[in-house]
Amino acid sequence: MKNLLTTEDLGRETLERLLDLSDEFVEVLDREIPKVPPLRGLTVATLFFEPSTRTRISFERAAKALSADVMSFSPGTSSLKKGESLKDTALTLRAMGADIMVVRHRAVGAPWRVAEWVDVPVVNGGDGAHQHPTQALLDALTIRRHFGKLDGLEIGIVGDIRHSRVARSDVYAFSTLGAKVTLIAPRTLLPRDLDGWPCTATGDLDDVIERLDVIYLLRVQTERGGATAFPSWPEYVSRFGLSRERFARLADGAVVMHPGPMNRGVEIAPEVADSDRALVLDQVRLGVAARMAVLFTLATGRGLTREVTA
Amino acid sequence: MRQVMDGDDVQRAISRIAHEILERHHGADGVVLVGIHTRGVPLAKAIADAIERFEHVRVPVGELDIGLYRDDLRRRPTPALARTLIPVDLTEERVILVDDVLYTGRTVRAALDAVSDLGRPQAIELAVLVDRGHRQLPIRPDYVGKNLPTSTAERVTVRLHDVDGDCGVWIDDEETR
Numbered sequence: 220m221k222n223l224l225t226t227e228d229l230g231r232e233t234l235e236r237l238l239d240l241s242d243e244f245v246e247v248l249d250r251e252i253p254k255v256p257p258l259r260g261l262t263v264a265t266l267f268f269e270p271s272t273r274t275r276i277s278f279e280r281a282a283k284a285l286s287a288d289v290m291s292f293s294p295g296t297s298s299l300k301k302g303e304s305l306k307d308t309a310l311t312l313r314a315m316g317a318d319i320m321v322v323r324h325r326a327v328g329a330p331w332r333v334a335e336w337v338d339v340p341v342v343n344g345g346d347g348a349h350q351h352p353t354q355a356l357l358d359a360l361t362i363r364r365h366f367g368k369l370d371g372l373e374i375g376i377v378g379d380i381r382h383s384r385v386a387r388s389d390v391y392a393f394s395t396l397g398a399k400v401t402l403i404a405p406r407t408l409l410p411r412d413l414d415g416w417p418c419t420a421t422g423d424l425d426d427v428i429e430r431l432d433v434i435y436l437l438r439v440q441t442e443r444g445g446a447t448a449f450p451s452w453p454e455y456v457s458r459f460g461l462s463r464e465r466f467a468r469l470a471d472g473a474v475v476m477h478p479g480p481m482n483r484g485v486e487i488a489p490e491v492a493d494s495d496r497a498l499v500l501d502q503v504r505l506g507v508a509a510r511m512a513v514l515f516t517l518a519t520g521r522g523l524t525r526e527v528t529a
Numbered sequence: 530m531r532q533v534m535d536g537d538d539v540q541r542a543i544s545r546i547a548h549e550i551l552e553r554h555h556g557a558d559g560v561v562l563v564g565i566h567t568r569g570v571p572l573a574k575a576i577a578d579a580i581e582r583f584e585h586v587r588v589p590v591g592e593l594d595i596g597l598y599r600d601d602l603r604r605r606p607t608p609a610l611a612r613t614l615i616p617v618d619l620t621e622e623r624v625i626l627v628d629d630v631l632y633t634g635r636t637v638r639a640a641l642d643a644v645s646d647l648g649r650p651q652a653i654e655l656a657v658l659v660d661r662g663h664r665q666l667p668i669r670p671d672y673v674g675k676n677l678p679t680s681t682a683e684r685v686t687v688r689l690h691d692v693d694g695d696c697g698v699w700i701d702d703e704e705t706r
Contacts, residue, residue, distance in 0.1 A: 236609075243610045247597070252646050255597040519602050 220520050222334050223513050224343045225350045226391040234359065234395055240512035241360045241505070248284065248508055258287035258518050264317035266292045266308060266333070267344065268324045273479060273503065274344055274354075278321050281510035287518075290317060305329060306336055313337045319517055322346075340517035348382045348443065354478055355388035357509035359396055361502045362433060365474060370397035373430050377403040377459055378437030378486050379445040381410050385478045386437060390418045401427055404459065407448035408439075424459055428468050435476045436461055436486045456485055466491045474498050530686070534675060536696035539658065539689075542674030543572070546656050547579035549672050554623060557584055559651070561622045563591040565640050566611040568629035571691035572658060576627060591615035593626075598639035619648030625672075629687040631657040634668035659698055661685050 220233065247255050263282035267275050270293075279289045292312060309320065320337060322330040323344035330343040345351040362369055374393050380386045380402050387410075393400050400418035402409060409420055421427060428434070439445040439455065449455045456462075461475065466488065469475075475487070475497040483489045491497060534542070554560055557580050564573030570592045577590045594611040596602075626640050637655060644653060656672035661679040679685060679700065686699045 240610060243594075243612065246613060250647065255646070256642070257597045257599075257602050519605075 220516055222330075222341045222343075223352050223517065224330050224334065224341065226352045226355045226388045226395075227350070229352075229392065229395065231395050231397075234356075234392060237356055237509070237512045237516065238360050238363055240515065241356070241508045242364070244284075244508035244511040244515075245364075245505065247511075248504075254284050254286060256286045257515060258282065258285040261318040261518055262288045262290055262316050263319045263321065263514060264290040264292065264312045264315075265321045265344070266312065266323070268294055268305070268322075268329070269345065271323055271345070273506075274323065274351075275321075277503070277506045278342075278344065278353075278510050278514075280507050281514055284507065285511055285514055285518075287319075287514065290315065305332065309333045309336050313339060319514060340520075342513060342517065345384055347384065348440075349384050349387065351384040351388045352392075353506070353510050353513055354385050355392035356513065357502055357506040358385075358389055358435070358476065358478070359392050360505045360509050361476065361498050362393075362398075362474075363396075364505065365498065365501075366432065368397070369393060372398045372432040373401070374398045374433040374435060375401045375403050375424075375427055375431040376435045376437065377424060377461070379408045379439045379448075380404045380437065381408050381448070382440040382443040382445050383437050387416075389435065390416055394418060401431075403427065405449050405455075408445065424465070425468075428465055429470060431469065432473050433476060434461060434469065434473065436481075437478070438480065438482050438486055452485070460486055460488065461491050462488050463490055466494070469496075476502060478502065530699045530701040532697055532699050533677060534659075534698035536690075539674070539696050539698065540575075542658060543575045544579050546672045546674060547576050547583060550576070550625060550656070551580060551584060553671075557586045557588045559621075559623050561589045561591060561615075561617060561619060561624050561650075562656075563593050563615065563619075563624055563626050563640075563644065565626060565628040565636060566592060566594045568687055568689050568692055569593075569627045571689045572629060572656075573627040574691075575689075576656065589617045591617075591619075593640055593643055595636060595639040595643050598642045600635060600639065613643070613647075615647055619644065619650045621649070621651050623652050623654070624650040625654045625656050627656045629658045629689070630685050631655070631660045631668075631670050631673075632663055632685075634664045634666035637668050638666050658687060659685055 282289050319340045321342045321344045322333050327347035327349040334341040376386050390400050394417035402420040403424050477499050562573040564570035573590050577588050592614045594613045596610045654671040657670045658674040659677050660673045661677045690696050
């Protein structure tokens with residue numbers, strides 16, 4: 220694996236290898252000294268052109284637990300333009316010694332561009348409404364550790380699918396690992412073109428809720444125009460929110476997931492978010508291990524550039 | 530391929546190592562065996578079995594994967610990691626690392642680093658089934674099943690029941706393969 224840009228082209232074997240590796244890093248993170256040395260001397264650069272706290276902190280924690288150094292770039296309040304400035308930023312950080320780059324950008328495809336410009340591995344930390352592969356990996360890890368496997372599980376993803384890179388990444392990863400995925404959203408929040416997505420879609424949560432093993436909730440992305448897609452918030456909440464009443468209809472053993480940040484009282488009732496069947500904090504915790512697996516695989520997979528060119 | 534130890538020889542060596550451990554430590558108190566993946570793990574279990582036969586006590590057995598501590602990680606493709614599983618707190622215990630073949634000493638160096646990250650044992654010792662020489666680091670074993678003088682061109686193969694189905698030690702000349 221040279222870069223990690225998308226879950227669409229990841230085979231089952233690669234995914235499972237990353238999950239197996241993640242399991243080992245979960246064990247490392249549980250130790251009294253939660254740190255191991257394999258990336259000593261390497262520098263991971265995070266280039267986040269979009270605001271993010273949890274994803275960036277998670278990557279930095281993962282890098283440090285592998286003994287890598289971290290360089291952080293964030294544009295602050297200035298709005299960087301695409302094109303030259305993205306390229307110059309990437310080349311600059313590379314020249315400063317970045318050995319792996321994690322890129323988040325609001326433009327779809329930006330991490331692919333960076334991967335063409337630099338000679339080091341690139342991880343997509345989220346590009347527009349397109350892909351967020353490490354989120355899919357940590358979600359699959361959370362589910363696999365809870366259920367033992369994804370094969371045959373019914374997973375429903377509810378909410379603003381159209382603007383969600385998490386949904387797209389999850390659909391491909393989950394289905395590759397053998398789960399049956401259903402998207403649940405008003406038509407206006409489903410992707411315009413679902414052709415080729417390995418899943419089904421419905422507009423009726425109550426129709427499918429009882430057969431789900433995992434209900435995965437997404438927030439409505441008002442900053443990307445999600446709230447204009449339905450008549451009113453009360454109507455959205457009444458049809459797609461996981462209320463206490465709907466929560467009670469879930470099958471025994473079914474679990475609730477959410478990538479955060481949660482809007483309590485909208486897509487998820489506060490009591491549901493705090494229930495022990497909500498795996499939200501497990502997702503956050505396991506995210507560090509999943510990102511360690513990605514950084515470790517990229518760093519060791521092809522030998523690092525500095526040595527290859529030496 | 531020339532066989533230098535058969536299954537019985539391996540079992541005798543394991544029994545002797547178990548006796549030497551008991552002798553040196555005046556029993557099995559505070560001893561923890563830690564096998565280095567892959568073949569150190571069944572060897573550690575076999576030594577623990579032997580100790581149990583002789584003294585009727587079960588010493589804790591751990592498994593250690595040193596993949597994250599290798600010094601050649603960046604030159605070789607991604608290794609699969611095996612499980613690290615240490616059943617007891619190693620602090621103040623007497624840890625005996627167990628491996629099948631001692632050669633350059635680099636694996637043991639990595640294992641020492643890994644153990645140091647897991648706790649602070651009172652002492653760390655080393656037991657190996659075969660010592661084939663050619664050390665590149667200042668490391669020596671405390672318990673040796675068999676000293677096997679080799680040239681660097683030769684290859685030592687250890688096979689154990691739990692991993693390989695049969696048991697023995699073979700030596701062969703790389704150039705004739």
